[in-house]
Amino acid sequence: MLAADYRGPYRVRAGHKALPRIEHPQDAIVRVTRSCICGSDLHLYRGLVPDTRVGMTFGHEFCGIVEEVGPEVEALKPGDHVLVPFNIACGRCHFCRQGLFGNCHEANAEATAAGGIYGYSHTAGGYDGGQAEFARVPYADVGPTLIPDWMDPDDAVLLTDVVPTGYQAAEMGGIQKGDTVVVFGAGPVGIMAARCAWLFGAGRVIVIDHVHYRLEFAQAYCPAEVYDFREIEDMAVFIKRQTDSIGADVCIDAVGADAVGSALHSLLGKRLKLEAGSAIALHWAINSVRKGGIVSIVGVYGPTGNVVPIGNVLNKGITIRANQASVKRLLPRLIDHVRAGNIDPKALITHRMALDEVSDGYRIFAAKLDGCIKPVLYPNGGQ
Amino acid sequence: MASFLTKPQTVDPATVKGWGVDADPRNDPTYPYRVRSDGEARGMTWDRPSLQKPRVEVLRSVEHNRLPAVLGTSVPPRGASGAIRRGAFRYSESDWRHWLMLLAADRADMVEGLLDDLARGRLPNIPAEMGVRAEWRHNRAGLIRKAAVVAVVSAAAILLLRRRRRYRRQDREHAVRAWPEASMQDGRRS
Ligand SMILES: NC(=O)c1ccc[n+]([C@@H]2O[C@H](COP(=O)([O-])OP(=O)(O)OC[C@H]3O[C@@H](n4cnc5c(N)ncnc54)[C@H](O)[C@@H]3O)[C@@H](O)[C@H]2O)c1
Numbered sequence: 251m252l253a254a255d256y257r258g259p260y261r262v263r264a265g266h267k268a269l270p271r272i273e274h275p276q277d278a279i280v281r282v283t284r285s286c287i288c289g290s291d292l293h294l295y296r297g298l299v300p301d302t303r304v305g306m307t308f309g310h311e312f313c314g315i316v317e318e319v320g321p322e323v324e325a326l327k328p329g330d331h332v333l334v335p336f337n338i339a340c341g342r343c344h345f346c347r348q349g350l351f352g353n354c355h356e357a358n359a360e361a362t363a364a365g366g367i368y369g370y371s372h373t374a375g376g377y378d379g380g381q382a383e384f385a386r387v388p389y390a391d392v393g394p395t396l397i398p399d400w401m402d403p404d405d406a407v408l409l410t411d412v413v414p415t416g417y418q419a420a421e422m423g424g425i426q427k428g429d430t431v432v433v434f435g436a437g438p439v440g441i442m443a444a445r446c447a448w449l450f451g452a453g454r455v456i457v458i459d460h461v462h463y464r465l466e467f468a469q470a471y472c473p474a475e476v477y478d479f480r481e482i483e484d485m486a487v488f489i490k491r492q493t494d495s496i497g498a499d500v501c502i503d504a505v506g507a508d509a510v511g512s513a514l515h516s517l518l519g520k521r522l523k524l525e526a527g528s529a530i531a532l533h534w535a536i537n538s539v540r541k542g543g544i545v546s547i548v549g550v551y552g553p554t555g556n557v558v559p560i561g562n563v564l565n566k567g568i569t570i571r572a573n574q575a576s577v578k579r580l581l582p583r584l585i586d587h588v589r590a591g592n593i594d595p596k597a598l599i600t601h602r603m604a605l606d607e608v609s610d611g612y613r614i615f616a617a618k619l620d621g622c623i624k625p626v627l628y629p630n631g632g633q
Numbered sequence: 634m635a636s637f638l639t640k641p642q643t644v645d646p647a648t649v650k651g652w653g654v655d656a657d658p659r660n661d662p663t664y665p666y667r668v669r670s671d672g673e674a675r676g677m678t679w680d681r682p683s684l685q686k687p688r689v690e691v692l693r694s695v696e697h698n699r700l701p702a703v704l705g706t707s708v709p710p711r712g713a714s715g716a717i718r719r720g721a722f723r724y725s726e727s728d729w730r731h732w733l734m735l736l737a738a739d740r741a742d743m744v745e746g747l748l749d750d751l752a753r754g755r756l757p758n759i760p761a762e763m764g765v766r767a768e769w770r771h772n773r774a775g776l777i778r779k780a781a782v783v784a785v786v787s788a789a790a791i792l793l794l795r796r797r798r799r800y801r802r803q804d805r806e807h808a809v810r811a812w813p814e815a816s817m818q819d820g821r822r823s
């Protein structure tokens with residue numbers, strides 16, 4: 251089959267690979283119909299995530315048609331068109347039973363800190379992902395969810411990650427009616443977090459980035475007040491000035507390890523690898539939130555460590571909340587939101603490409619070319 | 634000195650004065666993530682799924698006491714990078730050596746991947762893999778600028794190296810002329 255093939259930092263190509271097969275009685279094989287490239291993939295693409303092996307197929311946001319199921323699969327049958335949450339979760343362990351599907355203990359041999367994620371390095375379990383014609387889907391009765399017939403598969407594919415992650419970012423912010431919420435990052439996740447902040451009753455939503463077309467999109471779509479951090483001399487002072495000198499009630503980090511905006515962090519974290527990427531957006535979030543405020547982190551960082559002003563977290567009495575999104579937990583609510591028109595996921599899709607254009611897809615998304623917000627690959631012609 | 638590690642030290646909460654008097658289930662910053670309905674079922678006591686039989690080498694974090702029920706089987710460790718990875722897995726996820734060795738292995742893997750391609754008689758089209766076509770289409774000026782910078786920098790570097798080599802040669806000749814015995818003594822004259 252055709253599949254994306256990682257060859258080293260900044261190098262992904264479409265190549266031929268053996269078909270995946272059932273390796274566990276609860277596995278299914280799906281024929282992929284849609285598969286996104288995500289900001290999380292960019293951390294892999296840039297070589298920031300340890301144990302990213304050459305030859306791996308990335309892709310944790312995909313939908314597909316069930317082709318074959320293992321002997322213990324009961325809920326799915328061949329022909330079903332399903333959306334596949336990015337978390338691989340058993341549904342039975344201590345964590346899954348608490349709704350922490352992003353923290354399953356039965357899906358990742360290589361690490362205990364991270365759950366299992368499709369196509370996300372061996373640090374997330376070493377599973378090949380969905381940027382391919384076919385994918386192996388473990389615990390097929392737990393994660394995969396039938397796409398309702400009224401739902402456009404282009405909406406469905408964004409329910410595998412972007413929408414739940416943005417929603418959970420806002421949810422973890424504990425937003426109360428009238429709160430001022432600042433979202434760092436106007437990528438798909440940040441845009442969705444800002445959109446969802448309103449659903450929780452935010453009084454003001456401010457989005458920070460430096461890519462103008464994305465800020466303009468966020469301004470209209472979320473809608474939100476937007477600012478370019480390159481025009482701001484000092485983020486903490488700026489947010490204080492915006493909030494009667496108190497600070498924001500909630501700050502959301504939707505940037506993660508690939509943040510730009512600090513030469514020091516870029517040198518330490520990205521060039522020298524002495525930090526797990528650059529944590530400047532998180533630094534800004536901590537220093538811009540009010541005392542007693544909440545910082546919600548969905549931006550992804552590597553497993554080593556980052557330099558952040560933890561002393562200010564203490565002195566200001568900040569609550570930090572963070573996680574990989576628990577997609578399955580949120581799906582019923584989010585499907586309702588899509589149906590009610592509260593969230594319009596597919597509006598984020600700017601690029602629709604064939605699987606063999608994957609090298610260009612990564613470049614366009616990573617370098618923010620051609621007004622790209624969300625690129626989606628269509629293996630098997632989307633059928 | 635006695636070790637704390639070898640003495641049994643279990644404390645029975647029932648014997649502690651004031652135990653639980655301020656317990657408050659609302660004091661839960663994890664709302665709404667942690668569903669606590671299954672009360673006392675703590676620890677690794679769940680009814681496990683069937684276990685996958687590993688058919689390739691799977692490295693296991695030392696923080697696990699057993700393999701999880703399902704396993705990823707993409708690219709098992711191989712070659713020099715695989716050896717480094719195996720070494721890295723002697724250390725826990727809490728140990729920097731674990732991650733730094735894995736990053737080193739990733740870079741070695743990249744070289745091995747290149748050799749692998751060549752061994753199969755395939756010259757990888759690296760610019761294409763890096764999406765140069767997209768840059769050409771959507772960022773032509775930027776791409777040309779980058780290419781020009783690379784060209785100028787490498788031309789300058791070559792020039793500098795050449796000049797430096799020429800000077801060094803002249804220096805050597807000069808030295809030989811100035812101190813003929815000395816240079817003969819350490820046998821470098823020729
Ligand atoms: N927790 C989860 O479950 C989860 C799921 C999906 C994605 N993520 C993470 O969310 C983050 C965003 O994902 P995405 O798909 O939107 O990625 P993206 O790369 O498209 O967006 C990131 C945006 O942040 C901007 N940015 C860079 N530095 C900044 C700074 N200092 N301040 C403000 N903005 C800055 C970039 O210009 C870009 O627009 C990534 O780290 C990704 O790994 C987490």
Ligand SMILES: [Zn+2]
Nearest residue numbers: 288290311411
């Ligand atoms: Zn994603």
Ligand SMILES: [Zn+2]
Nearest residue numbers: 340343346354
């Ligand atoms: Zn589980």
